[in-house]
Amino acid sequence: MDVKVKLNKHIYMLGIGGIGMSALAKYLLRRGYKVAGYDRAYSSITDSLVAMGAEISTDESIEAIPADFKERQSVTVVYTPAISKSQLLFAFFQKADFPLLKRSELLEIITQNSETWAVAGTHGKTTTSSLLSHLAVELGVSPSAFLGGIPINYATNYIQGESNICIVEADEFDRSFHRLYPHSAIITSMEPDHLDIYGTAEEFEEAFHQFSRQISHTLIHKVGLPLKGISYGLEEGDHHIENLRIEDSNYFFNWIGPGFRQAVFMSYPGLHNIENALAAAALCFSKGFATEDIASAISSFKGVKRRFENHIRTEKAVYIDDYAHHPGELKVLIESIRSLYPDRKLTLLFQPHLFSRTRDFMQDFAAILSQCDSLWLMPIYPAREEPIAGIDSEALLEQIVCREKRLVSAAEIALLIQKEKPELLVSAGAGDIDRSIESIIKAMQP
Numbered sequence: 001m002d003v004k005v006k007l008n009k010h011i012y013m014l015g016i017g018g019i020g021m022s023a024l025a026k027y028l029l030r031r032g033y034k035v036a037g038y039d040r041a042y043s044s045i046t047d048s049l050v051a052m053g054a055e056i057s058t059d060e061s062i063e064a065i066p067a068d069f070k071e072r073q074s075v076t077v078v079y080t081p082a083i084s085k086s087q088l089l090f091a092f093f094q095k096a097d098f099p100l101l102k103r104s105e106l107l108e109i110i111t112q113n114s115e116t117w118a119v120a121g122t123h124g125k126t127t128t129s130s131l132l133s134h135l136a137v138e139l140g141v142s143p144s145a146f147l148g149g150i151p152i153n154y155a156t157n158y159i160q161g162e163s164n165i166c167i168v169e170a171d172e173f174d175r176s177f178h179r180l181y182p183h184s185a186i187i188t189s190m191e192p193d194h195l196d197i198y199g200t201a202e203e204f205e206e207a208f209h210q211f212s213r214q215i216s217h218t219l220i221h222k223v224g225l226p227l228k229g230i231s232y233g234l235e236e237g238d239h240h241i242e243n244l245r246i247e248d249s250n251y252f253f254n255w256i257g258p259g260f261r262q263a264v265f266m267s268y269p270g271l272h273n274i275e276n277a278l279a280a281a282a283l284c285f286s287k288g289f290a291t292e293d294i295a296s297a298i299s300s301f302k303g304v305k306r307r308f309e310n311h312i313r314t315e316k317a318v319y320i321d322d323y324a325h326h327p328g329e330l331k332v333l334i335e336s337i338r339s340l341y342p343d344r345k346l347t348l349l350f351q352p353h354l355f356s357r358t359r360d361f362m363q364d365f366a367a368i369l370s371q372c373d374s375l376w377l378m379p380i381y382p383a384r385e386e387p388i389a390g391i392d393s394e395a396l397l398e399q400i401v402c403r404e405k406r407l408v409s410a411a412e413i414a415l416l417i418q419k420e421k422p423e424l425l426v427s428a429g430a431g432d433i434d435r436s437i438e439s440i441i442k443a444m445q446p
Helices: 019-032 044-052 088-095 101-112 124-139 175-177 201-213 269-285 290-297 327-340 355-360 363-371 393-399 410-420 433-444
Strands: 011-013 034-038 055-057 075-079 100-102 115-119 144-146 165-170 184-187 220-223 230-232 240-247 250-257 262-266 309-313 318-321 346-351 374-377 404-407 424-429
Touching: 011 088, 019 034, 019 101, 044 055, 044 240, 055 433, 075 101, 075 175, 100 101, 100 184, 115 124, 115 346, 124 269, 124 290, 165 262, 165 363, 175 230, 184 201, 184 269, 220 269, 230 269, 240 269, 250 269, 250 290, 262 269, 262 290, 262 327, 269 290, 269 327, 309 433, 318 433, 327 346, 327 363, 327 424, 346 433, 355 363, 363 393, 374 393, 374 410, 393 404, 410 433, 424 433
Parallel strands: 011 034, 011 075, 034 055, 075 100, 115 165, 115 184, 144 165, 184 220, 220 230, 318 424, 346 374, 346 424, 374 404
Antiparallel strands: 240 250, 250 262, 309 318
16 A cells, blocks of 8 residues: 555545545544535535534536635545536536545555454445444444444444444445555455446446455455355354244344354344344454443444334334445345335335346345335436436336336325325435435325
């Protein structure tokens, strides 16, 4: 690793309201940097940054840049890969030869002198890194953590610690995780994604092998992955479980590891979240912590916003929201929902994310979404992409076979809920579907 960039005291951030960028902004603000930035819309995240001292604008014009952030000699510009290179502000900074850093490059600078614990994988990064951070806090490690979601225990995506240990998500998008050289890491999955970047499933998998070669000490990985390290899984692996029982959406099981059996209570639902907890527990066990202390920490974890987040749970109605946006994530989400509520009619409100992902996994999406009892399908959220001819929600819906299916817009959701009165509603997606959560909760109320 060769990091030669020195940060200026003024940092301008393009896409500052993103979940990953905002965690970095909080780190910079806590350390006395002057921070300003642009995002397309204000949010609770940008509000929290403004309260910490950041200057934020949704105006894309050059005039909106604060005067003291226009001096090239004193400003470093950090941008998210989601920002288009033709975006007006990016083009201005690039043409004026400002120092430009990708988000991953800033994270590389921050972690270069830390003992980094990283979590990589197509699925489960945010929940697993949040669990790992919580275990580390409860075990007295006092880590700093940069998270891609907001753990309910901490109500923030950046945790500031006192030790030299830094917990991060190792994002495979844009090959960002190749900027990290962790001491220890977890790899949760290597299921192909981002084929617009990698081209083939083989290249995608090779990128994970490259990341694994950058780990200096301990690798924890999901059982079945073609990796060398400590494995975990529900039914098999160096760390696995036995005697699982579910009571009122709570999990009780025995954690089986090298030479031990430990009883665990876990109130955070989702079978996939048991696996995520096992991964975090296995890493902490490798550091020498006692299994009973790790189990105690697992029991106090409350979950992550938009990761199997329970909003309503009554005898008459259940509403759960999740970030699932890949076929593999939807599969484990539906399986977990079915295990908890086997007798309820499942209505899924899904917003596809990216035209390219919908194109690349059209048949997989169709097969998995066909497992719902009722599907409400929203238009594709484009994010950074331009439309692709023939790829839209109408084309996806045609391939889905379930008892009930329909296209819906965000404006129609509340009225549809009041009409249909779903007994088990799950919303899923990585776009702006979260803006509908409050209206969904209100409509679900009796």
